[in-house]
Amino acid sequence: MDAAIPLLVTAVAWMGLATRQRGAGRPAPGRPQLDAALAPAVGLGSLSLVYFAWRFVGLGNSSFALLAWPALVAVAAWGLSGLGRDARSRAPAPHRPAGRLLAAALCAGLLAYLALAFFLHARQSPVGQFDAWAIWSSRARLLFAAEDPAAALSLLRRAHPDYPLFLPGALAAQFALAGAVSFPVPQWTGALFAAAGATIVGAGVRQLGASAAWSWVAALLLLATPLWIEWGFAQCADVPLACLLAGAALALALQLRSGAPALSPVLAGFLVGLAAWTKNEGMILSLLLFGLFALWSLAVGRGWGLVSRVAGGAALPWSAVVAFKLAWKPTSDLRFFLDAPWRTAVEADRWRFVGASFAERLDPIGGFPAWGLVWTLAAAGIVITLATPIRRRPEVAFLLTLVACCWVAWFGIFVATPLDLSWHLRTALDRLMLQLLPVTLLTAFAGAGLAAQRAR
């Protein structure tokens, strides 16, 4: 029964996103899928922020549940009524039985595949992988159970007490709604993001103008990647962060296209802010997203108005990060990083070692068991994009520069890390690359798909 909570929160967010389009007639191709893809991030992110604010001002779980349940039901009823009206007033869909049948069969096959993976992983590791129970779920339990969450979170000194609270907050809020700590809540929360990543990539490729075939193949490629499935059901924060990065990048890219944007800039900013609310490296990604968007927005003459609306959307989650870090003062190991001897970054051996570790994973043969051919294909898609004038489109150029900056940043982090380099690479590189996988696939397949249309 507890499994219904993350599904309900996501459904409510999806209805909220869909009803924003009320009166707009038949939604654009890929639009309902895009709303569904962003719904877990928007719904669970909002829940996490509200719960944090609740605990921040000293309120408890019972009052939260008392108000949150009626609010969820009210929003769901409002959304359902809006969707019903839209469906009645909408013109009938164009009749394309073959395409619909194929899409339905693919969806059913993918759902069966995800359900099998979910069942087997949940049976094998009900509390997820090491980092899930040692860091993410532990922090959620403390946040939920402690009278003084600020003091309790700092107890877990080896569990990154200073990591922002997107996932622990979302889980703790759901524990509060369930009335107790629950195993199914983190399991289903993780599963929702594993599926959402593929939907963001698929719907995003379509929204950016490529054909349905490109959107399906991109989504399939992500879901087929062994590490995506492994970490998707690990109950950790890396897959949610990957979804937020790709979702925010897509939402920002859509702002740069000519014509009315498919998503509101405030929503795009909210996703940018939520990336920072997820993990410390999410803060770097959030700044990269916003900084690059501001530069591109000004470069294509959109002005400060658009940038300020995006900043307005990000303000709430960014404020939560600042309040968490400054007011709760969690024990932080960031100082360890900042005080690290940066002179190590100029040692040539480190560059070679980090480069070799990246190359090992990008290698289509050696890296196949963990990654399939996803990186080779993503690289090929980006090369195709760069070889055509498609690269000059503002939305494509923004995505290309974002992906390049993210990869450079992750490379730099490992070169400069004060931790034992081989240990840090062994334990973190796969997860950090996973964070960049959906946005890289989105860029490669949207660009190559647009190039293919142009070549016709």
Add this chain to the structure above:
Amino acid sequence: MPRILPRIFLWTAAAAALAAGAGTVAGLPFAFDPGPDHPGWVARYGELAGVLGDTPRAFFVADDPEGTPKYKLFRAQFVLGPTVFQDRSSIEKVRPGLLVSVPLLVDGSSTQSLDRILARLRERAAAERVELIVDRYPRGLAVVRARGVGG
């Protein structure tokens, strides 16, 4: 750009997705093997804590160089977690080292490593004026209670 190139790319990507997907399915944990992260395995801690007739509590030994007991105790803390932190006085008792008067549960995974861990714990306990009460169980498990001896 030749018109055929994007098509070749798309078909290659579809084939690669199928191949990787087949590999992913083959790699799923079909054979159920409750590993060290499975709560059924961890439940033994709860049983042992129950034997003590005390509120189940466990804390890991901070700054343990070997890591093993920390890992196991941390897991016990996770499973039994909320009961620990609902009691504010328990929070204040947590200190690095063994300055706690609650049961500690140690799983050394093998008798030899358990001996080594216990020897080190005794050394530290002596240095910190703490008395150790050790109850050993099969399969490398032990319940260690620590009690301050003045000072």
